Amino acid sequence: MKEIVVISGKGGTGKTSITASFTYLGGKDVVVADCDVDAADMHLLLQPNFAKSKDFYSSEIAKIDQNKCIKCGKCADVCRFNAIPIINEQYTINSLNCEGCGYCSHVCPVDAITMELQNDGKWFISNTRFDNILVHAKLGIGSDNSGKLVAKVKNEAKKIAKEKNKNYIIIDGSPGVGCPVISSISGADFVVLVTEPTVSGLHDLERVYKLVKKFNINAGCIINKADLNLQISKEIQEFLKKEDIVFIANLPYDETFTKAMTAGQTIVEYGENNLKNIIIESWDKIKELVEN
Amino acid sequence: MKIAIASGKGGTGKTTLSTNLSNFFAEEENVVLVDLDVEEPDSGLFLNAELISKEDKFKMIPKWDKDKCTLCGLCQKVCNYNAVIQLGNEIMVFPELCHSCYACSELCPTSALPMLSKKMGELKQFKSNNLVFIESRLDIGEEQAVPLIAQTNEYVDKHFPNEINKIFDCPPGTSCPVIEATKDADFVILVTEPTPFGLNDLILAVETMKTLNKIFAVVINRYGIGNDDVIEYCEKEKIPIIAKIPNSRKIAELYSNGKLIYKDIPEVKKQFENIKNYISKIKKDK
Numbered sequence: 001m002k003e004i005v006v007i008s009g010k011g012g013t014g015k016t017s018i019t020a021s022f023t024y025l026g027g028k029d030v031v032v033a034d035c036d037v038d039a040a041d042m043h044l045l046l047q048p049n050f051a052k053s054k055d056f057y058s059s060e061i062a063k064i065d066q067n068k069c070i071k072c073g074k075c076a077d078v079c080r081f082n083a084i085p086i087i088n089e090q091y092t093i094n095s096l097n098c099e100g101c102g103y104c105s106h107v108c109p110v111d112a113i114t115m116e117l118q119n120d121g122k123w124f125i126s127n128t129r130f131d132n133i134l135v136h137a138k139l140g141i142g143s144d145n146s147g148k149l150v151a152k153v154k155n156e157a158k159k160i161a162k163e164k165n166k167n168y169i170i171i172d173g174s175p176g177v178g179c180p181v182i183s184s185i186s187g188a189d190f191v192v193l194v195t196e197p198t199v200s201g202l203h204d205l206e207r208v209y210k211l212v213k214k215f216n217i218n219a220g221c222i223i224n225k226a227d228l229n230l231q232i233s234k235e236i237q238e239f240l241k242k243e244d245i246v247f248i249a250n251l252p253y254d255e256t257f258t259k260a261m262t263a264g265q266t267i268v269e270y271g272e273n274n275l276k277n278i279i280i281e282s283w284d285k286i287k288e289l290v291e292n
Numbered sequence: 293m294k295i296a297i298a299s300g301k302g303g304t305g306k307t308t309l310s311t312n313l314s315n316f317f318a319e320e321e322n323v324v325l326v327d328l329d330v331e332e333p334d335s336g337l338f339l340n341a342e343l344i345s346k347e348d349k350f351k352m353i354p355k356w357d358k359d360k361c362t363l364c365g366l367c368q369k370v371c372n373y374n375a376v377i378q379l380g381n382e383i384m385v386f387p388e389l390c391h392s393c394y395a396c397s398e399l400c401p402t403s404a405l406p407m408l409s410k411k412m413g414e415l416k417q418f419k420s421n422n423l424v425f426i427e428s429r430l431d432i433g434e435e436q437a438v439p440l441i442a443q444t445n446e447y448v449d450k451h452f453p454n455e456i457n458k459i460f461d462c463p464p465g466t467s468c469p470v471i472e473a474t475k476d477a478d479f480v481i482l483v484t485e486p487t488p489f490g491l492n493d494l495i496l497a498v499e500t501m502k503t504l505n506k507i508f509a510v511v512i513n514r515y516g517i518g519n520d521d522v523i524e525y526c527e528k529e530k531i532p533i534i535a536k537i538p539n540s541r542k543i544a545e546l547y548s549n550g551k552l553i554y555k556d557i558p559e560v561k562k563q564f565e566n567i568k569n570y571i572s573k574i575k576k577d578k
Contacts (some may be wrong), residue, residue, distance in 0.1 A: 012303010038465035101393030176331035229548035
């Protein structure tokens with residue numbers, strides 16, 4: 001079983017569209033994990049059946065029992081997150097600011113503060129229309145802990161892949177370089193970087209690859225919209241060479257991306273188009289790279 | 293006034309809007325642009341500004357003092373993030389999990405876990421005529437964007453008066469970094485594209501802004517591709533669409549080279565005028 005994670009640094013480079021195409025091509029060999037839990041889009045193309053749904057509880061928030069509170073203010077003094085303002089002469093928890101550290105509950109002399117477990121979202125196990133299994137999630141609005149939900153989604157996907165003897169786990173990661181991305185790449189066998197030849201595409205690729213290097217994982221790169229800016233495309237190629245990242249493919253600037261998405265389809269099933277064969281070859285190449 | 297540019301989905305044009313809008317404002321007034329997408333700060337690539345100052349940003353992390361420790365285990369018990377773990381005769385601290393709440397440090401009966409500063413990133417200030425640009429950049433490997441975003445907001449509050457317009461280029465998504473970046477904003481612009489992904493993530497962003505009780509409006513980027521679902525959604529929800537930036541390869545090419553788009557394309561300039569007028573109206577109503 002091999003774990004392949006698709007990330008980009010910059011958002012909107014085409015990660016999800018390309019990953020969805022790979023899941024179409026991989027079919028029943030594949031378990032997919034949509035680890036972009038705060039803006040999950042994979043389900044729009046794979047049309048999963050939400051066969052199993054579970055609540056995700058992870059973070060805690062402080063709660064003050066006003067009947068017990070003696071208004072000593074110790075809780076507000078120790079809180080580093082400005083989460084205990086005085087409202088109408090009562091010490092009150094600002095749930096957006098509360099980090100759930102529990103420090104206040106430890107210093108309260110009358111045990112007026114308890115920590116309550118929060119529902120941080122839901123996660124699902126689905127069958128998709130391509131016969132693969134999709135593990136996905138919806139983070140609660142404004143919830144903390146997207147990194148933990150990513151880990152949950154990924155670990156479930158791993159468990160299923162093991163049980164059912166699947167060959168591949170494909171993980172659609174989130175933009176950025178912070179906790180959800182770190183969570184999605186740790187333990188992966190191969191990273192697919194999807195970039196675009198723009199000043200920001202290259203800049204963000206360089207940053208996210210620094211992170212990949214820390215994990216010592218082999219990587220390959222797909223340049224989307226490669227003909228949009230030939231000069232920067234060349235600079236990306238030079239960067240790949242310098243860093244020993246395998247060049248997988250160039251995809252031309254092509255509105256098929258959007259058209260297929262609007263039709264609710266993956267690129268590879270959306271009629272005849274210029275991108276289809278390149279994506280098929282890319283998937284074959286990735287499989288080969290992962291095996292070695 | 294604080295204007296936050298956010299989106300839900302990544303790559304919809306937050307940075308394009310932030311950099312163009314701040315330059316457009318700067319033609320007539322002083323303005324501050326703040327890049328709060330600290331994981332992947334890109335605004336600076338579109339500006340030609342001179343570096344004025346630079347400072348490291350730190351977060352506070354406990355450090356175990358073996359000689360003072362009695363191995364009572366309280367630190368491990370109070371840490372809600374599993375960042376302090378007792379392993380045999382040793383206390384291990386995992387800085388990347390620590391939220392700097394100070395509980396372990398201040399509750400330790402023998403003061404064996406003093407808080408020490410650890411660098412998490414840097415903040416730079418640039419200037420170009422009327423435009424001041426603040427960029428914060430998270431060090432690679434640091435997990436938490438929120439502390440750096442919070443410190444950047446504090447820096448901006450301390451150094452610039454309320455009256456001046458400030459534009460915040462926010463991170464994508466709907467989780468904690470976005471909340472931290474938008475919670476003090478007077479007005480939020482959600483940038484989307486007229487596609488199924490754009491709509492799905494716009495709905496999440498709208499729910500987030502409603503939870504935060506924000507005044508917000510939508511800008512549609514790459515207008516002309518996809519379908520009309522985003523427009524229909526906004527009409528149904530009575531969310532104002534204050535500009536439509538057309539889909540064009542020319543705009544994509546200008547962007548790819550780090551160029552501003554409003555100067556060369558009259559239709560785009562008109563859209564930025566619409567945004568500016570709308571912001572003036574919001575400011576007057578406040």
